Amino acid sequence: MVNEHRSGPVRSTAAREAILDATARLFHNQGYDRLTIQGIAKEAGVGKQTIYRWWPSRGALIGECLAEGRLIPVDFVVPDTGDLAADVETWLRSVLSILEAPEGGALLRSLVAAATEDAGVGAHLGESLGVEKYLTERIRGGIRDGQLPTDAPVEQLGRAILGAIIVESLGREHHDSESIVHLTRFLFSPRS
Amino acid sequence: MVNEHRSGPVRSTAAREAILDATARLFHNQGYDRLTIQGIAKEAGVGKQTIYRWWPSRGALIGECLAEGRLIPVDFVVPDTGDLAADVETWLRSVLSILEAPEGGALLRSLVAAATEDAGVGAHLGESLGVEKYLTERIRGGIRDGQLPTDAPVEQLGRAILGAIIVESLGREHHDSESIVHLTRFLFSPRS
Incomplete structure (x- = not known):
């Protein structure tokens, strides 16, 4: 008290x-x-x-909790082994492992609900999953290494993957992590 | 009454x-x-x-309204001119034009909020924007025309674009439709 x-x-x-x-x-x-x-x-x-x-609102409180690591305390780093597709997959599987547990899926859906009411939550959500700090940085590395074209839209690729994770969490009855893994492999594997 | x-x-x-x-x-x-x-x-x-x-809930009511076209009464068709990237861009611009208006952005965020509570809303949201019926069908056509590799993950590409639109709507302060257009051009333009 x-x-x-x-x-x-x-x-x-x-x-x-x-x-x-x-x-x-x-x-x-x-x-x-x-x-x-x-x-x-x-x-x-x-x-x-x-x-x-x-x-001003409960959404603002959730945004601050999220920004301070009180809701998702894990640091979702993307490794750099030189293989862009494999590295993104490692990151993706650790993020998706949250969704495998029922309470993890509910947490993500609750954060999305909060984000619909408070723009700050939306901004911090990608941050909390390492999208801006690690994923887009790793994608930039892939461009430097010649694994992606130089005009690849780095931020938008990161946000599309975040979006696919969110859409996945919203359709909870048909949970299928492998299909997002398939997506990132398609996006980041070297084309023949 | x-x-x-x-x-x-x-x-x-x-x-x-x-x-x-x-x-x-x-x-x-x-x-x-x-x-x-x-x-x-x-x-x-x-x-x-x-x-x-x-x-059973207000979410279920919203799901039924959405499924019956009572909330988004527009039919978001994807044209087929033979140019996959251009066709997806036409569809995307008509969907994003909803978000340009403040009430359209609020409508989409409200639907996302409802989807966090009711799985049916999530399922019908992509349907209402033409993702399953038109967008993924058009992407399949792009594979048939040789504009995309045969192993392209059709449904997941559709859902990633839907996800990017949702993420865009959540970060309403930095509204930037052009960046999603950039993403779809990158995904669907012929690679040199």
């Missing part, structure tokens, strides 16, 4: 921590649909107004 | 129409976030139980 009557930076830091912790915990346990500012305030032991002073 | 006390197929058809009409209208006006079964029941002039007798 955070003491609402203390003031200054100490209280702010403690309350901020408690609020983000409570948000991440409730999000994991209940999903986005049932997440409310009131529920977060109760869980964190603060007043609703304390939350609204710093965050 | 539908008379709740009449019975038989006539009442069912009228009530069903009223409920789906009300769902589509409220969804357009308020978005998914504020859509409730209670609100739909009031708008349709029926009891909540009448709705729950036929649909």
Whole structure:
């Protein structure tokens, strides 16, 4: 329980921590649909107004949790063995392994739901899966190594793969990771 | 106002129409976030139980509205001029023209939000944009015409493009249709 009557930076830091912790915990346990500012305030032991002073919406809270690695704490690195298609496949399989577990699929769908309400969540989602930092960087390496044409649209390829993962998670009844692997092989394998 | 006390197929058809009409209208006006079964029941002039007798959730209602063309009434055909890249670009520009308007972007984001709660919405979303019926069919034609390798993963290419459109709509602040056009040109233009 955070003491609402203390003031200054100490209280702010403690309350901020408690609020983000409570948000991440409730999000994991209940999903986005049932997440409310009131529920977060109760869980964190603060007043609703304390939350609204710093965050305009539950979507903004999820965006901040995501940016701080509180929701997807894994670092999805893309290796560089010199074989672009194989390296992307390694990354893809580690990301897709999240979706294999029911709670992982639900987490991703909840993040997509949050992204529809808050643009910051959308921006951080790709970041959390390593799309900007690792995947597009690795694709750039593939261009340098002559494995992809120099005019390959690097960012868009990364976003299309992220998009395919999202579409996959939305159609949860027909879960088929291999088909995305097939896609990336087609995109990144050397053409004869 | 539908008379709740009449019975038989006539009442069912009228009530069903009223409920789906009300769902589509409220969804357009308020978005998914504020859509409730209670609100739909009031708008349709029926009891909540009448709705729950036929649909388990608001997501299921949105899925049915989408499948019946009540939310995206346009038929997104992909032409066949013999130039695969140009044909896909024509289709893509007509789909992206929805996103250009603020209410179109909001509609798509609301549909994605609904898809996170109901798998049927996800399935019908690609269908409503012509992904399965027209886009993948056209890509298959491109393989027949020798414009794509025979091992091109047709469905996955369609879903990656749908995914890129979804990711685009989630990052609404940096709206840039041209980059998706660039992606499809890269995917479908003849390689030298």
